[in-house]
Amino acid sequence: MIEEPYRWVEAIATRRDYVETQLSSGSPIIALTFADGILLFTVGQQKLFEIYDRIALGAIGHPGDIERLRMAAIELASTEGFARSAADVSLRRLAYYSLSPVMKNAFEQIYGAPFLARLLFAEIGATPAEDLFLRVEYDGAISQKKSGNKRFAVLAPTKKSAEQMEQFLEREDHGDEDMTAALELAFDAWAAGQKQAEEGAVLPGREEIRACRRERLGDGIMEAVVLERRARSPVQYRTVEQKQLAALSEQV
């Protein structure tokens, strides 16, 4: 098949459709910079992970594939951090040099299985301007939000969902709110990404989104982690306690 370029392109396109379909039922993940650092938020169990002192991961996809990629990222960061220092562990290098080529390769080797996963990495810097969000796709493509004052990134099951969340977060003011406000915003953004709007429909206002977020949450379990900018220990990753999240779901 490799000798016949057209059929190869066709096979890749089919594969892309297949992967997109597999990923389309995932729950969105939101990462945003707030007063104390970076917040990652989602609904669902164990989708947010600690990679290294300053790096967190959120993932959508097949649990087995997520686990393989997560382990690879931790191993790479840990060996680098041990051989040199924690300050030398770089998310950019991890994503571009190590993960992306592997994922691209797996995707294009059409006799093998691709990774059914999309990843969102966040790395906290000394200042908000140094925060880095990288999205790594199943085919190895990496995207990074172009600059702008609002620092956030989303990982969505579908393109439509991503657009809605990005539109929502671009519209809302944020950057220096406290933890509670940041959680509120992330929850609203998640609800905006859940809503499967009709083609061409205008994104509803925040009040309207908030009014229906409880319903969209259903029995889902919220999960949130924080990368603290001024943590007391070198490990800046921290899990947000369930009781803080419970307060969020009780309000309308």
Place this chain on the structure above:
Amino acid sequence: MEPAGVQPLESGVSGATDFPSLLRRNGLLRAPIETNVTKVRDAAILPTQATTILAFKFADGVLVAGDRRATAGNTVVYDRADKVLEIDEHSIMAIAGVPATAWEMARVLEHSFQFFRRTQLQEMSVDGKVRALSKLLRDNLGFVMQGVGVVVPIFATFDAKASPSARLYFYDAMGAQFEAADFAATGSGSPAVRGILYYENTWGKKPLHKIGEDEAVVVALRALDTASEADTATGGIDRHARIFPMMKTVSADGIKTLPEERIAELFHKRVA
């Protein structure tokens, strides 16, 4: 040896279950030497743990203390060595023995615990941590037999959920672990220290596990001062340069490094 660093993955995952073996695969940690190597010299396994470290349980948790002297033979090479190391938020390791090996062990241990938490998504249990250090010591046995790299550590940890919460272990150079009920001391100055701690614990005003923090600091200072009286390898308290022993406590609130001013104050009031 070139550090391996981040390399492109071939399969996406290597399936390492523990951190030391991951390091070995990347050439970052030496493989254990066969323990059936011939002894280099008869003198090879002479104890060379030139230092004094001690730890005991007190009212709040565990206090770990160590002098600051590092020696090479009869020479004092360093007077501000830090032998009491934080491994994670609730574990302290104090080291006696060859510094290069000891500090590397502490570093491997610290990274191992974090690697475990990140990959397994839960903290390593106290038993797991104690065993991990034991394994590192056993892997080091080949070097001990060759007369290089003897390490005899103390490990103290606090688990608020367990009972008893404060746990204290000491090891021999082959990796055997012993849980101490009240106190532990290792290094060349330890015989004197063990005597003092035994005496305090048995016939003192209160047993060690009932004394408060200030009193605990005083006991540790007196013990280290006594050890340095007879043991040249123990630094004790350097009044000229104002160098005091390093002391850390681990309790329900985590690890606390006792400020030097406070140790100095207690020293002048109660010890000097």
